[in-house]
Amino acid sequence: MVEEIGKTADGDIIINIGPQHPATHGVLHLVVTLNGETIKKIESHLGYIHRSIEKMCESLTYRQFIYVTSRMDYLSSHINNHACALTVEKAMQIEVPARAQVIRVLMDELTRIASHELWWGAMAMDLGAFTPFFHAFRERESINDIMEETCGARLTMNYMVPGGVMQDIHPNFQNRVKTFLKLYKSKIHEYDELVTGNIIFQNRMKGIGIISPEDAISYGMSGPALRGSGVSCDIRKVYPYEIYDQLDFDEVLETGCDSFARYMVRLREMQQSIRIIEQLIDNIPEGEFQAKTKAVLKLPKGEFYQKVETARGEFGVYIVSEGGTTPYRIKFRSPGFSNLSALDHMARGSKLGDLIAMMGTLDLVIPDIDR
Amino acid sequence: MTNEDLKTNFAQLLATASFEEGGEWLNVNIDAKDWILLAEYLRRDESLLFNSLFCLTCIDWKTHLTMVYHLTSTKYRHNIVIKSKLDSKNPEIETVAHIWRTAEFHEREVYEMFGVNFLNHPDLRLLILPDGWEGKNPLRKDFEDPINMIKL
Numbered sequence: 431m432v433e434e435i436g437k438t439a440d441g442d443i444i445i446n447i448g449p450q451h452p453a454t455h456g457v458l459h460l461v462v463t464l465n466g467e468t469i470k471k472i473e474s475h476l477g478y479i480h481r482s483i484e485k486m487c488e489s490l491t492y493r494q495f496i497y498v499t500s501r502m503d504y505l506s507s508h509i510n511n512h513a514c515a516l517t518v519e520k521a522m523q524i525e526v527p528a529r530a531q532v533i534r535v536l537m538d539e540l541t542r543i544a545s546h547e548l549w550w551g552a553m554a555m556d557l558g559a560f561t562p563f564f565h566a567f568r569e570r571e572s573i574n575d576i577m578e579e580t581c582g583a584r585l586t587m588n589y590m591v592p593g594g595v596m597q598d599i600h601p602n603f604q605n606r607v608k609t610f611l612k613l614y615k616s617k618i619h620e621y622d623e624l625v626t627g628n629i630i631f632q633n634r635m636k637g638i639g640i641i642s643p644e645d646a647i648s649y650g651m652s653g654p655a656l657r658g659s660g661v662s663c664d665i666r667k668v669y670p671y672e673i674y675d676q677l678d679f680d681e682v683l684e685t686g687c688d689s690f691a692r693y694m695v696r697l698r699e700m701q702q703s704i705r706i707i708e709q710l711i712d713n714i715p716e717g718e719f720q721a722k723t724k725a726v727l728k729l730p731k732g733e734f735y736q737k738v739e740t741a742r743g744e745f746g747v748y749i750v751s752e753g754g755t756t757p758y759r760i761k762f763r764s765p766g767f768s769n770l771s772a773l774d775h776m777a778r779g780s781k782l783g784d785l786i787a788m789m790g791t792l793d794l795v796i797p798d799i800d801r
Numbered sequence: 802m803t804n805e806d807l808k809t810n811f812a813q814l815l816a817t818a819s820f821e822e823g824g825e826w827l828n829v830n831i832d833a834k835d836w837i838l839l840a841e842y843l844r845r846d847e848s849l850l851f852n853s854l855f856c857l858t859c860i861d862w863k864t865h866l867t868m869v870y871h872l873t874s875t876k877y878r879h880n881i882v883i884k885s886k887l888d889s890k891n892p893e894i895e896t897v898a899h900i901w902r903t904a905e906f907h908e909r910e911v912y913e914m915f916g917v918n919f920l921n922h923p924d925l926r927l928l929i930l931p932d933g934w935e936g937k938n939p940l941r942k943d944f945e946d947p948i949n950m951i952k953l
Contacts, residue, residue, distance in 0.1 A: 734825075759861070
């Protein structure tokens with residue numbers, strides 16, 4: 431794309447951000463038209479990590495395709511797997527044992543915290559602060575250790591299967607999670623002291639990247655990015671799945687519509703995840719961790735859709751079945767794809783330096799956008 | 802509104818619409834030429850207010866293509882699925898990018914993956930695929946790529 435560097439007829443400068451740029455956290459290519467330092471237009475070029483996962487899934491069975499979805503939003507891999515498992519269970523009317531349901535929700539919330547931790551560290555780093563990254567990873571490491579012990583992997587876990595979870599939790603699981611909770615609670619004040627209260631940080635975040643609730647909905651935004659504009663959209667609350675309707679937690683809403691509001695939503699959301707984990711960790715029911723299912727899963731003819739709340743927003747799985755052992759067509763509605771589409775609207779008229787702060791608060795994961 | 806209410810509403814609105822029931826949400830089959838007016842109405846009407854297009858995709862049925870639009874209302878929390886059959890040789894449908902802005906990206910994706918031509922789209926070109934892929938539509942069932950294997 432070298433030919434795109436240059437000037438337009440109006441004397442505006444066109445620059446390329448990415449595909450290899452530290453602030454894009456992956457291979458995202460933005461062609462930015464600038465007038466001086468003011469952004470006039472942003473054009474996204476995607477596909478640098480496109481693997482055609484939807485097409486691949488058409489030749490995988492309903493047991494196999496779940497593992498590919500861990501590779502989309504790798505920071506929410508449990509939640510992606512969960513969505514796929516739920517869709518298959520919904521179609522086949524499989525009853526999931528209570529124990530598996532609780533384990534799944536615990537894993538989802540741990541994942542959410544881990545994902546938000548990484549986002550927090552990486553975002554502060556985008557703004558030039560290197561220390562927060564290490565603070566965030568200190569807590570994130572202990573979640574990864576919990577995952578490693580129970581699921582055998584630290585990133586692409588592949589733990590949830592149709593009917594429940596792949597294996598029972600490790601005997602250490604509860605103790606480890608409790609240790610993590612203690613650690614997290616003793617450190618959470620550092621987040622505010624180090625970053626949130628910092629006046630330079632606040633100046634760079636407040637009033638930046640404003641998007642109205644109407645525009646945000648129209649652009650299909652979801653998750654913390656939409657809740658930063660004050661729109662209630664948490665799938666866990668609005669269309670509850672698994673056992674979320676029996677749990678006591680709040681949907682975090684901010685009305686600032688700017689980068690700082692989106693930042694605060696994620697930060698406060700971690701506390702809500704902690705609340706959920708605290709309610710469940712001592713109440714994991716005894717029993718089976720997986721329902722009895724047939725070795726070969728066959729979905730009835732029809733169309734099935736399931737949405738869940740990942741760390742980034744609304745993730746949807748749409749399966750079209752012809753009655754066979756593989757899906758006829760599968761579509762993943764990824765939250766990052768829609769959130770990214772709002773970036774152009776959000777950033778017009780802002781300064782180039784603020785673009786990085788905006789991208790940080792959208793929390794883009796590129797494999798999730800490209801699929 | 803419940804699925805039943807939505808159905809009664811629709812039957813009055815569009816005589817040619819047919820319904821598929823049994824699923825979680827009401828599925829409405831419409832003619833491609835009715836889509837733009839209907840979309841406008843679904844978005845603006847106070848009692849429907851489908852302000853969020855949360856999923857837009859296409860299915861290749863070999864004999865024809867089907868566009869699928871999943872709509873929801875953040876106010877009333879009701880959902881609906883609109884489907885429209887397109888000719889697989891020359892698939893064409895009006896864009897809804899000006900009604901739901903998210904459609905701009907999603908339609909570009911369907912354009913490159915299925916070759917559907919969205920009429921009056923503000924910027925219809927490749928989004929995910931690299932330059933030179935025009936005319937080859939990877940998510941069509943007849944697409945073969947022996948070099949970059951995507952089938953097992």
